[in-house]
Amino acid sequence: MTTAVENPGATRPRGARDLIAALEIDTRLLAMAAALVVIWVGLDILTxxxxxxxxxxxxxxxxxxxxxxxxxxxxxxxxxxxxxxxxxxxxxxxxxxxxxxxxxxxxxxxxxxxxxxxxxxxxxxxxxxxxxxxxxxxxxxxxxxxxxxxxxxxxxxxxxxxxxxxxxxxxxxxxLMGGGLDGSIGAFWSWVVGAVFIAAALFKTVRTRQRRNRFNFPVRPLWAEALILAVSIGLIVSFVLVMNSYYRPRTQIPQGIPIPVLILIVVAVAMSALTKVxxxxxxxxxxxxxxxxxxxxxxxxxxxxxxxxxxxxxxxxxxxxxxxxxxxxxxxxxxxxxxxxxxxxxxxxxxxxxxxxxxxxxxxxxxxxxxxxxxxxxxxxxxxxxxxxxxxxxxxxxxxxxxxxxxxxx
Amino acid sequence: MTGSVPLVEMRDISIQFGGIKAVDGVTVTLHPGEVVGLLGHNGAGKSTLIKILSGAYQANTGSILINGQPVDIRSPRDAKALGIETIYQTLALADNIDAPGNLFLGRELMTPWGTLDDDAMERATRDVMGRLNPNFRKIKEPVKNLSGGQRQSVAIARALHFNAKILIMDEPTAALGPQETKQVAELIKQLKKEGIGIFLISHDLHDVFDLSDRVSVMKNGKLVGTCRTSEVTKDEVLGMIILGKLPGQQTAAELEEMH
CATH class of the missing domain: 1.10.3470 (ABC transporter involved in vitamin B12 uptake, BtuC)
Structure with missing residues (x-):
């Protein structure tokens, strides 16, 4: 199972199992994300x-x-x-x-x-x-x-x-903390937040790779790294796009990310860091x-x-x-x-x-x-x-x- | 050797739990490069005695001397600071954490920014595990996914990495197959050469007799006696464990009855 991980730049994966192994993603998290997609699509059809x-x-x-x-x-x-x-x-x-x-x-x-x-x-x-x-x-x-x-x-x-x-x-x-009428940060700042996260994702990927290579630790194959990055960036961009597509009532001014959601994002990042580092x-x-x-x-x-x-x-x-x-x-x-x-x-x-x-x-x-x-x-x-x-x-x-x-x- | 100052001397140690004396006036010593087997039935008080040395319990009376100096061991942290490392029978591993996390549990390496230095810990783990168990690959997996022998290696690696001077091994081979048991025996001989003093705790005489220089036998919380393994037979030590009498006091009839 770990062969693809142990040899950097190994051959392309054959099945879904190899793919997930090479990506080193928590399968439980993946299953949950899949469940969420199913629920969303199902509810969208029903409604x-x-x-x-x-x-x-x-x-x-x-x-x-x-x-x-x-x-x-x-x-x-x-x-x-x-x-x-x-x-x-x-x-x-x-x-x-x-x-x-x-x-x-x-x-x-x-x-x-x-x-x-x-x-x-x-x-x-x-x-x-x-x-x-x-x-x-x-x-x-x-x-x-x-x-x-x-x-x-x-x-x-x-x-x-x-x-x-x-x-x-x-x-x-x-x-404003409740995300009411004015409780969003608008289109521009939403894109700034998105850009910060994309930059952080890129930086983290490159840094981790450099460090692991320096110590000769096994690293993910390049294509896997690129795939994960692409998906992450795609999710960040779609999130900002959706938040910016909802306008203030009776205007064409995008709401952007609501402040409570911004707080949730900050808390999530801080708590993840707390548990990991x-x-x-x-x-x-x-x-x-x-x-x-x-x-x-x-x-x-x-x-x-x-x-x-x-x-x-x-x-x-x-x-x-x-x-x-x-x-x-x-x-x-x-x-x-x-x-x-x-x-x-x-x-x-x-x-x-x-x-x-x-x-x-x-x-x-x-x-x-x-x-x-x-x-x-x-x-x-x-x-x-x-x-x-x-x-x-x-x-x-x-x-x-x-x-x-x-x-x-x- | 007996003339020199012992590495460890536990003098007249007693501890009681709710009125029951788990350890009652026991004295044991350990010299550099020596292996002392601590024997007795389950419940004889061996593990309790050793947990006093490793800082998990505090004795009610008695004193502990390291290199002739009285020391005060109030926590596992104190014991480790004195170079006392313990490999528990249960291995004391957090199953949900990987090998480096367990190796450095409570003694994490930190970066200058005050975050966990996972790289340094992984490197050190790969180093020490490479010496102990060269086939070990599952560095980043939770240790619950490891075999009994691999888990044992992680527990031993933890003791070795921190340059133990005194090593306590509680039932070190109880969970192992014959091949792995042999490896542990080799390791003990090697550590002995490096001048480390080792307490081997077991309820099974055969596990420790050949490895030990001396054996101390406990029964019902009391020390029966201590003998050089070169001067007694396995049967006589068995007599100490079962009858609670020194070799000279055992009668032929009693020894016969044991078998």
Whole structure:
């Protein structure tokens, strides 16, 4: 299987299996991408061509950002053999803190009101994460219980802060984070973002090749490298094109990439880097793979555990800001049941509940798949009570398929 | 050799878990270039004793001396800083991580930018694995995809790469086939020549008798005794393990009953 990889510039592949082997792509990720394409095409046919319009895809991307951002954190939580059931409540509580600060405590209409309230929200998210992580790591209470408690506590607190009142409206600058009317970066900057990613992809490919050649490590065949680059660039360009094809209402001005989606992209890049090139990321996976080995290796497992929950709290706070900005109000019910979507996204994205296995890209694909189904069902006018029924069944079947696939690989 | 200062001296070590004395007043020594077999039934306290040396447990009483100097080992990190490397029976590998990741687990090489230096770690792994197991190819695969012998090589490579002065091997050949067992035996002889002191832990006398210079036998948390392998027979050591008595105290009738 590895022959094509071991000999640089080896012969062209004979079958699909050789092709995938030479490309060194995660087959699980590939299967998920294929599933997404099938779902999209299927929904497009069923909806008579409404699904794959720029408008719907643009909305879909905004809807995916809240769950997607949290799912990247949930991957680390689950990889380390924990779970976080509190993220929906945490999002609601932190969103409420930011709303109350903007509307009732800080002066309205200053240039810094949004920034201070956002910072306060992010710090609150980290502190809540640290609180829960401490119970898990230093008091050995199972994460399921601690965060189940958190689910109740923070939902209750979100209600208690304003005694159930809805707080609105948000600061105009803060609202941009929700991707509303003006919450996109326009055509020009969207192309700039696209160009940066293309440059990064080229740079990374060349650098990796140079380094691996210098040490005489095996490298991918050139044609495989070129194919991967071409596909990546194609995806980046199509993404920007789609985002720029949706116009502001009653104008010909392209929307471009929505700010919440931009935040999701930044979070995804940062979290991928965190898992791949930092000690912290390595330790999270080691703990998930074999906690005893991690301990014997001298890793401070408790500290890492707390850090994981702090990170999860931080990401939930970012999502809280986006959701509150989008709704343009602080409600005590914001984010109810969202923890389940986040966990489902991570799991559909290939994160193993047994720990040790999961990818950031997979979790975002998982979130996109879930959101696509949800959006498709709305377009198809499927009765509201039936929508969670479908999502639930998809979750079970997706994990079953993954189990079958994992067994077969061995 | 007995006149010189021992590389390791564990003096009068005791530890208890919930009122049960897992190790009770045990003293063992290890000299440079010496192999000491630590024998006893499952549950005799061998692994617990050795986990005290490797920093996984802390003794309730007793002291540890390295080259005659008292040391305080509070964590696996402390032990490694003193040149004590352990190859656990379970191998202590994170199955989902590749060989370089496991080799450097907890001691990662970093680039000047503070990121993992995967290239340097891969290079070092290829180096050390090349010496141990030249056929080893699956450098970038999670170690769960490796065979028992290959996984063992990764665990041994981890100890060797960091220039162990004291090596602890817990049931080193339990999971191996005859060919791989022979390789490990060769390796032990080679390391001995380099002046490394080795504790070999096993519940099976035959695994370690021929490799060891001395054997220390434990039973029910206590040390039965320590003998030079050149001065006792396998049967006498077996008697120590089963009867918990020194060779001189074993009667012919008791030895007969063992078989």
């Amino acid at each position: 008579g061509g409404i699904f794959l319009t720029a408008r719907n895809l643009w909305n879909l991307s905004v809807q995916t950002s809240v769950v997607g951002i949290m799912a990247t954190g949930m991957v680390l939580v689950i990889v380390a053999r924990h779970i976080d059931l509190s993220v929906g409540s945490l999002l609601g509580f932190v969103g409420m803190i930011m709303a109350v600060l903007q509307v009732e405590i800080l002066p309205i209409g200053t240039s810094w009101t949004w920034l201070v309230s956002l910072a306060a929200g992010l710090i609150a998210g980290c502190l809540i994460g640290a609180f829960q992580g401490w119970w898990v790591a230093y008091r050995a209470v199972p994460a399921f219980i601690v965060t189940l408690g958190g689910l109740l506590i923070f939902r209750g607190l979100a209600w208690w802060i304003t005694q159930g009142r809805t707080v609105a409206p948000m600061d105009p600058t803060f609202q 930092t000690k912290f990321g390595r330790y999270v996976f080691a703990i998930g793979g074999n906690p005893e080995a991690a301990e014997l290796g001298g890793i401070n497992v408790r500290k890492v555990t707390v850090m994981i929950f702090v990170l999860m709290g931080f990401l939930a706070a970012i999502s809280g800001a986006i959701q509150t900005a989008r709704l343009n109000a602080g409600l005590n019910s914001t984010g109810s049941l969202l923890e389940l979507s986040v966990i489902a996204a991570a799991v559909i994205g290939g994160t193993s509940l047994a720990g040790g296995v999961g990818t950031i890209a997979g979790a975002i694909l998982g979130a996109l798949i879930m959101q696509s189904l949800q959006s498709g069902m709305i377009l198809l006018d499927i009765a509201t009570p039936m929508q969670p029924v479908v999502i639930g069944l998809v979750l079970i079947v997706a994990v079953w398929l993954d189990t079958v696939y994992q067994k077969r690989r061995r």
